[in-house]
Amino acid sequence: MDRNSLFHAVSSLSDVMKNGPAIYSQAEGVHLRNHAGKDFIDMGAGLWCVNVGYGRDELADAAAQSMKKLSFQHLFGGAASVSAIELADRLLTLFREKAAAPHMARVFFGTSGSDANDTAYKLVRYFNNMRGLPKKKKFIARLGAYHGLTHASSSLTGISAYHKDFDQPIEGVLHTSCPHYFGFSNAGETEVEFTDRMVADLEALIAKEGPETIAAFIAEPVMGTGGVFLPPEGYFEKIQAVLDRHDILLIADEVITGFGRTGQWFGTGTYKLRPDIVSLAKGLTSAYFPMSASIVSNRIWSVLEAVSEKNGTFMHGFTYSGHPVGCAVAMANLDVIEREDLVGNSARLGPHLLGALKNRLAGHPYVADVRGVGLMVGVEFMADRATRKSFPEGSAPHKIVARHAAQKGVLTRALPFVPVNSFSPPLSITAADIDEAADRYASALTAATPELTALLG
Numbered sequence: 084m085d086r087n088s089l090f091h092a093v094s095s096l097s098d099v100m101k102n103g104p105a106i107y108s109q110a111e112g113v114h115l116r117n118h119a120g121k122d123f124i125d126m127g128a129g130l131w132c133v134n135v136g137y138g139r140d141e142l143a144d145a146a147a148q149s150m151k152k153l154s155f156q157h158l159f160g161g162a163a164s165v166s167a168i169e170l171a172d173r174l175l176t177l178f179r180e181k182a183a184a185p186h187m188a189r190v191f192f193g194t195s196g197s198d199a200n201d202t203a204y205k206l207v208r209y210f211n212n213m214r215g216l217p218k219k220k221k222f223i224a225r226l227g228a229y230h231g232l233t234h235a236s237s238s239l240t241g242i243s244a245y246h247k248d249f250d251q252p253i254e255g256v257l258h259t260s261c262p263h264y265f266g267f268s269n270a271g272e273t274e275v276e277f278t279d280r281m282v283a284d285l286e287a288l289i290a291k292e293g294p295e296t297i298a299a300f301i302a303e304p305v306m307g308t309g310g311v312f313l314p315p316e317g318y319f320e321k322i323q324a325v326l327d328r329h330d331i332l333l334i335a336d337e338v339i340t341g342f343g344r345t346g347q348w349f350g351t352g353t354y355k356l357r358p359d360i361v362s363l364a365k366g367l368t369s370a371y372f373p374m375s376a377s378i379v380s381n382r383i384w385s386v387l388e389a390v391s392e393k394n395g396t397f398m399h400g401f402t403y404s405g406h407p408v409g410c411a412v413a414m415a416n417l418d419v420i421e422r423e424d425l426v427g428n429s430a431r432l433g434p435h436l437l438g439a440l441k442n443r444l445a446g447h448p449y450v451a452d453v454r455g456v457g458l459m460v461g462v463e464f465m466a467d468r469a470t471r472k473s474f475p476e477g478s479a480p481h482k483i484v485a486r487h488a489a490q491k492g493v494l495t496r497a498l499p500f501v502p503v504n505s506f507s508p509p510l511s512i513t514a515a516d517i518d519e520a521a522d523r524y525a526s527a528l529t530a531a532t533p534e535l536t537a538l539l540g
């Protein structure tokens with residue numbers, strides 16, 4: 084039935100036609116069960132999103148109650164629901180306090196990370212039109228970035244595999260260097276020298292295009308899908324200075340890093356960003372309901388407010404913006420994160436996960452790097468670590484390892500930009516589950532090693 088009806092997202096269609104789908108049917112905590120009854124530890128938390136773990140009655144009850152009381156209410160034409168108002172207030176307070184960002188002013192709701200970034204894309208254009216700067220419209224993202232797959236957000240994404248055959252990126256979206264020190268530094272280059280080179284690359288791009296044409300810079304505090312790339316030393320501080328000098332807005336894409344992933348509430352706090360727009364999704368509802376939020380700064384809000392009488396209705400929004408069921412689920416989700424101190428758990432168990440993987444994988448000939456922050460860890464593969472030799476173009480060692488890991492009951496993701504397996508379990512995971520997952524992953528790597536060696540011919 085799957086082969087004859089379901090069009091899978093981001094999948095090899097030929098693989099699905101050949102092998103059929105991988106069907107999962109049940110989940111509890113960090114454990115996922117497939118249709119055949121096999122159990123897995125889900126070290127990906129779905130797609131970095133099930134932050135409170137699966138199967139929470141509290142979130143299901145919040146959804147059920149909300150559906151019975153007010154199954155739908157939009158936000159168009161000044162309408163609202165109490166739950167949308169309460170969630171906006173709670174998010175704003177949380178972000179201002181936990182991310183040291185008192186300059187944030189309003190919350191706009193959507194349904195996905197991609198549409199949050201499209202909202203940011205449109206808001207920046209609107210803002211500069213209202214400021215009388217119609218030429219200031221270009222966006223700079225980074226190579227290796229992942230910002231979603233709608234037309235604008237996919238263009239911001241800096242991974243060519245997503246652009247190919249879709250005529251992307253759209254005009255006016257530029258990409259600067261990927262700040263992955265381990266992968267892209269030159270021989271002998273210190274981390275600070277690497278940061279300075281990244282900043283110089285950005286400066287050069289701005290100078291080439293003309294600063295008067297550059298509207299915004301978008302960045303994930305920690306690059307997720309690209310390969311779990313932590314910002315190199317001093318990176319955001321120096322980038323921020325460049326942006327300030329040229330009146331360029333910063334969009335922080337916190338779709339993965341929001342709600343505890345880095346061991347703090349927000350990556351903005353972890354890396355001391357000063358964003359004008361923040362995109363949130365995934366952990367906002369732990370994916371129990373599709374929902375996103377864009378938090379905008381005073382700088383933007385004050386312009387929007389000032390022009391609103393003269394300029395008329397703000398013509399952007401979605402049917403499901405501020406969906407009351409999503410807002411109720413998000414409130415229950417935040418209750419769980421706070422009550423169980425899941426952000427603290429992420430901070431405490433992040434080093435445990437990193438250490439567990441490092442200990443078990445150390446010395447393996449093809450494990451080039453194990454890195455991470457909070458409960459967000461990447462394992463990178465190379466043919467030869469010492470000489471930084473990659474596996475042959477087109478081969479996918481990390482997919483082979485992920486396949487073996489799944490056979491041993493651990494789900495990890497094989498990322499599309501560099502050969503990395505990512506680990507981003509529910510923040511509710513225990514040390515015992517981490518150890519069990521790391522044991523299984525290490526034995527999967529051992530089982531996969533002959534296949535990896537065969538890739539080298």
Ligand code: PMP
Binds near residue numbers: 130200229230336337
């Ligand atoms: N931004 C980032 C940083 C993401 O990781 C993702 C999803 N992986 C998105 C945006 C897009 O989110 P969605 O798939 O909900 O549209």
